[in-house]
Amino acid sequence: MPQPSRLLVNTGTGKGKSSAAFGVMGRAWARGWKVGVVQFVKSEKWQVGERKLASHLGIDWHTLGDGFTWESTDMGETEARGRHAWDVAAGMIGSGGYDLVILDEVTYIVRYGWISVEPLVEVLQARPARTNVIVTGRYAPDEIVAIADTVTEMVKVKHAFDQDIKARKGIEY
Amino acid sequence: MPQPSRLLVNTGTGKGKSSAAFGVMGRAWARGWKVGVVQFVKSEKWQVGERKLASHLGIDWHTLGDGFTWESTDMGETEARGRHAWDVAAGMIGSGGYDLVILDEVTYIVRYGWISVEPLVEVLQARPARTNVIVTGRYAPDEIVAIADTVTEMVKVKHAFDQDIKARKGIEY
Numbered sequence: 001m002p003q004p005s006r007l008l009v010n011t012g013t014g015k016g017k018s019s020a021a022f023g024v025m026g027r028a029w030a031r032g033w034k035v036g037v038v039q040f041v042k043s044e045k046w047q048v049g050e051r052k053l054a055s056h057l058g059i060d061w062h063t064l065g066d067g068f069t070w071e072s073t074d075m076g077e078t079e080a081r082g083r084h085a086w087d088v089a090a091g092m093i094g095s096g097g098y099d100l101v102i103l104d105e106v107t108y109i110v111r112y113g114w115i116s117v118e119p120l121v122e123v124l125q126a127r128p129a130r131t132n133v134i135v136t137g138r139y140a141p142d143e144i145v146a147i148a149d150t151v152t153e154m155v156k157v158k159h160a161f162d163q164d165i166k167a168r169k170g171i172e173y
Numbered sequence: 174m175p176q177p178s179r180l181l182v183n184t185g186t187g188k189g190k191s192s193a194a195f196g197v198m199g200r201a202w203a204r205g206w207k208v209g210v211v212q213f214v215k216s217e218k219w220q221v222g223e224r225k226l227a228s229h230l231g232i233d234w235h236t237l238g239d240g241f242t243w244e245s246t247d248m249g250e251t252e253a254r255g256r257h258a259w260d261v262a263a264g265m266i267g268s269g270g271y272d273l274v275i276l277d278e279v280t281y282i283v284r285y286g287w288i289s290v291e292p293l294v295e296v297l298q299a300r301p302a303r304t305n306v307i308v309t310g311r312y313a314p315d316e317i318v319a320i321a322d323t324v325t326e327m328v329k330v331k332h333a334f335d336q337d338i339k340a341r342k343g344i345e346y
Contacts (some may be wrong), residue, residue, distance in 0.1 A: 014258040014325040015181075018195030020189035026199055027222035030229075036338070049200035056203075137286060151331040157324035 005132045007124055007148045010106065011140035014154035021102045021134045022050045029057045033099035036060040038089040039098040040082065040137075041105040060098075062088045090119070096128040103163045107137030107144075178305045180321045184313035187327035194275045195223045200238065202230045206272035209233040211262040213310075214278040233271075233334055236260045256324045257288040263292070280310030280317075282290065283304040290314045 010017040029034050037054060042064040054061045064085045076082075086109055092101050109115045121143050127133055135144060145151050162173075181191040181197075210227060215237040227234045237258045248256075257283060265274050282288045294316050300306055307341050308317060318324050 008188075009330075011330075013326070015323060016183060016189055016193035016196075016325050016327070019194075019200070020192040020327075021187075022196035022199055023192030023194065023223070026195055026226040030222035030225040049203035050196070051200040052203040102181040143328065148331060149186060151329075153190050153330050154189070154193075155185070155326040155328050157182075157184075157318065157326050158321060159323050 005124045005127055005129055006150065007127070008132070008134045009140050009144060009151040010134065010136045010137060010152035010154060011145075011151065012155055014139055014156040015159065016154045017136040017138075018050075018104050020152070020154075021104060021136050022053070023099070024134060025050075025059065025102060026056065026057075029059065034060075035100045035102070036098045037062070037102040037104060038085055038092065038106070039063040039104045040085050040109055044083075046077045060092070062092075069102060079112070082109040082112065086111070086115050086119075090123045093123055093127050093131055093133060096130060098131050100132045100134070102134045103136070105137040106135055107140050108124045108142050111137075111139050117143045120144060121147060142158045178274050178300055179323065180300070181305070181307045182313050182317060182321045182324040183309045183327060184311060184318075184337065185326035185328055186311055186323065187329040188332065189213075189327045190309040190311075191223075192328075193325070194277060194309050195226070197307060198223075198232065198273070198275060199228065199230075201273045202232065207233075207270060208273045208275070209265045209271045210275040210277060211258055211279070212236040212277045213258050213266065213282055226270075228338050233265070235265075252285075255282040255285070258282070259288050259292075263296045264291055266296055266300050266304055266306060269303060270305050273305045273307070275307045276309070278310040279308055280313050280337070284312050290316045292305045293317065294320060 010020050022126055023137050025037065035157055039058060051061055062085065065081045068081050070083045089101065089103055089106065112122065124133060125147055179221065183193050198208055199211065224234055224236070236265060238254045241254050241257045257333060260278065262274065262276055265271055283290050283293065298320055
């Protein structure tokens with residue numbers, strides 16, 4: 001019987017939640033794993049470095065809004081993009097084709113009320129034995145923490161931003 | 174006037190201290206930065222993934238014991254290796270040739286009493302304006318925290334090891 005896959009959660013208000021996930025991405029690549037990443041918060045400025053690295057390493061990458069065509073419905077466009085990204089993520093996990101799927105900042109789609117926590121729990125619990133998942137973001141829902149194997153809270157002890165130092169390219173984005 | 178370089182510290186007993194540093198390593202690579210890594214805790218099993226990735230990305234890497242020839246002195250071999258790794262790290266930082274230097278688990282050489290904290294503080298404070306430094310490891314000394322720009326404590330909320338699940342290749346090492 002295969003060893004069960006892991007669910008890791010990086011939460012808290014400190015730094016390093018996404019960086020730690022991308023560190024594991026590199027480690028997984030080194031092991032020859034098939035890795036997929038879905039970013040639930042879109043930003044042109046932040047996180048472009050990770051995407052460039054992922055592209056260089058042949059890692060599948062989906063950022064909120066990729067391949068999304070807006071058609072007016074009763075929900076707002078931002079919410080519709082969030083739900084679309086979740087559908088992509090659920091498809092990646094359910095496919096059985098990945099050793100690691102990173103759901104970067106997925107907690108926000110629950111926080112914003114775009115997706116209720118139940119479908120997340122359902123997809124995460126039904127993940128294939130092959131497919132490890134890392135969830136990052138502030139405010140990890142209790143229901144996700146409850147089913148996770150490893151949960152780390154990143155706690156801010158001290159932050160350069162508090163001292164009015166501008167984000168530095170390479171370190172911060 | 175150049176923006177001053179940053180000193181980041183990832184400490185605490187939770188997961189993700191080194192992973193977050195290696196996530197930043199990837200981001201820095203994507204920005205075209207010159208990166209150096211010194212690992213102060215040697216392990217054949219752990220962290221080989223990061224070294225493989227670093228090698229692939231053309232990042233300078235030194236692990237405790239690399240290039241070290243043991244000559245009997247009044248200190249133990251382990252201590253001598255630790256001091257040698259610190260000399261390599263101090264040389265990297267002082268050279269001015271790096272945009273980012275990662276001192277992975279450097280806190281242990283202080284914890285174990287191989288190096289006092291003063292030379293660390295001295296080298297870190299005298300770092301070139303170009304050279305950002307990330308310090309990782311449990312028990313970050315107060316003197317390092319005091320001079321850091323950003324300090325994050327990784328707090329264990331829940332850990333798979335507590336539940337007797339074996340470390341899984343790719344995720345844990």
